[in-house]
Amino acid sequence: MTTSPPTPSPYLLGADNEERRRLLFQAELLQDDTQALLDRLPLSGGDRALDVGCGPLGILDALSARVGEAGQVVGLDAEPRMIEMARRTVAERHLPNVSLTTADAADTGLPRSSFDLVHTRLVLMNVPHTDQVLDEMVALARPGATVAVQDVDWLTRVCEPPHPSWDRLVTAIAELWRRNGMDVTLGRRLPGMLRRRGLRDVRVRASTHVFQHTDPYQTLLIDRARLCRSALVEHGLLTDAELDEHLQALSRHLADPGTLVVHATLFQAWGTRPATA
Numbered sequence: 428m429t430t431s432p433p434t435p436s437p438y439l440l441g442a443d444n445e446e447r448r449r450l451l452f453q454a455e456l457l458q459d460d461t462q463a464l465l466d467r468l469p470l471s472g473g474d475r476a477l478d479v480g481c482g483p484l485g486i487l488d489a490l491s492a493r494v495g496e497a498g499q500v501v502g503l504d505a506e507p508r509m510i511e512m513a514r515r516t517v518a519e520r521h522l523p524n525v526s527l528t529t530a531d532a533a534d535t536g537l538p539r540s541s542f543d544l545v546h547t548r549l550v551l552m553n554v555p556h557t558d559q560v561l562d563e564m565v566a567l568a569r570p571g572a573t574v575a576v577q578d579v580d581w582l583t584r585v586c587e588p589p590h591p592s593w594d595r596l597v598t599a600i601a602e603l604w605r606r607n608g609m610d611v612t613l614g615r616r617l618p619g620m621l622r623r624r625g626l627r628d629v630r631v632r633a634s635t636h637v638f639q640h641t642d643p644y645q646t647l648l649i650d651r652a653r654l655c656r657s658a659l660v661e662h663g664l665l666t667d668a669e670l671d672e673h674l675q676a677l678s679r680h681l682a683d684p685g686t687l688v689v690h691a692t693l694f695q696a697w698g699t700r701p702a703t704a
Contacts, residue, residue: 480550484513533559555608575697580614614694624696
């Protein structure tokens with residue numbers, strides 16, 4: 428008897444134009460990390476690459492440049508609004524070798540063993556069926572191809588000097604993620620997850636970013652808390668009044684030029700699907 432994968436939880440951060448702007452900025456922010464990862468992978472002209480959970484861009488532009496005119500890139504996302512955003516981005520950036528499809532990352536309907544690279548970034552922590560998604564990714568990679576995953580360790584983010592409202596919001600949002608079946612320490616576990624799926628030559632790279640009061644991502648935690656306000660209150664993690672108090676206090680603290688924010692550590696792990704079982 429075949430068991431269907433669990434229904435994905437709704438994307439907690441929404442899929443409106445403001446989220447599109449945030450994700451496009453995120454792609455720009457992580458551009459150097461993207462290139463550093465791709466420099467380590469055997470991806471070349473004419474290859475086929477899949478970006479799982481691409482959102483409005485993901486790394487579609489970087490993959491497009493690497494595989495060239497003779498190659499093909501597929502962007503996949505479960506959220507139709509994200510795919511519509513991606514169509515707009517692909518058209519604006521003139522990426523003719525990129526196609527898009529709407530599907531659950533755990534049940535894509537794409538041909539097995541058909542890609543030279545299967546990649547996902549900042550998706551696994553946002554879904555409750557991580558194991559099924561990884562199994563699907565491995566199945567989509569041809570023998571000898573690469574599976575690459577990027578995700579963060581939520582609990583490694585730091586505010587200096589410390590502030591109680593920072594700690595309270597980090598704890599509350601982490602608990603909200605857990606209650607939705609997500610793993611807030613996923614990043615550090617990625618290499619082991621790939622090895623358990625039989626991938627060979629697993630490698631890992633980690634990086635982080637530091638922000639100051641003039642950087643847009645300095646207030647990422649505040650933005651995240653605002654986006655999740657309803658869920659935080661509904662789960663009893665914070666009241667509306669408590670949330671407002673913490674947001675106001677932390678906003679003042681982060682506006683101080685002497686305050687630094689260390690972003691969550693980004694882990695990149697990749698491995699090769701064996702040529703034979």
